[in-house]
Amino acid sequence: MNTTHTTLREREAPEATTDAVDGPAHRCPECEGHLARDEERGETVCEDCGLVVDEDQIDPGPEWRAYDAAEREQKRRVGPPSTKLMHDEGLSTKIDWRNTDTNGRTLSSRKRRQMHRLRRLDSTSKANPSKARTLQPALKEVSRMGSALGLPDHVRETASVIFRRAHDEDLVRGRSIEGVATAALYAAARQADIPRTADEMERVSRVDVKEFQRTYRYISRELGLEIRPVDPDTYVDRFISDLGLSSEVERCARTLLSAAREQGLHSGKKPTSMAAGAIYAAGVLTNEKVTQEEVSEVTDVTKVTIRKRYPELVEAVDPGETPCAAL
DNA sequence: CATTCGTGAAGACGAAT
């Protein structure tokens, strides 16, 4: 029963003698600095310059190491993990159709009736046609998009749970499965404080922003999902990294944002707008060249909006005091 | 020439009615 799983799981993690096998893949391509894995965000970032190197990685194998057969036997966990990403959560039971017990003897009529009942229950829970036909493609979509966006597994799982709940409450009726799946993933990412922008979602989804945003609002309200407005700060590291700017600029941008928050400047504005404005302002303040065009490009915020926001951000810090510049 | 800056019209959204 377990032969396929063991061959898959027995792969050893590569030897940890870092210096010997230290290829270019373990160094930051920008500054040769050390790379650190951020499991929370599903990213690998350079400790020195903050560059996000690889947003979605391949599973390198088991997280444990074994030095002999006995130890391997102890540590190995057989079978795939249970997951919300499969319509039956990766757990399934099979009931033989034959009316015989494990020794091949025929069952009593009492037992036969019981087995008949069990079979019926088993098949309805597993192959409920309408439910599984909705759930399977939906969870496949969630998985595909989540992976394309570099979101960690736990986000995809909560997205799946959200979709299930929506489905249980009959909220999918009349809406496209893809739309609800996209909305669920969007919600899950925000709940986990690893938000993706609406435009980022659209790039990997089969439905347009308008549809999934509408759907998102609907299921969010109906299911009572508690989702706070996105803190612009959560976008800063990603945008800074995409723009290839220094940690100097990043610190400055964060300073501006927190100063703006103090004065309630965040309310009513799109979080990405604030982040974009702060980053551009930070670029000017630290004399690091960034054009509005470039910032607009990676943040999906128009140049006009950046122009509108960044003077307010500069105003927000103490007049006279320039915590960012000092160059 | 590239970049920044300002404007009016238009669309979308949340809140209030």
Next chain:
DNA sequence: ATTCGATTTCACGAATG
């Protein structure tokens, strides 16, 4: 369901270097 106010976007042109 409609209205209202604020925000964002688009398309343009002007100013700046």
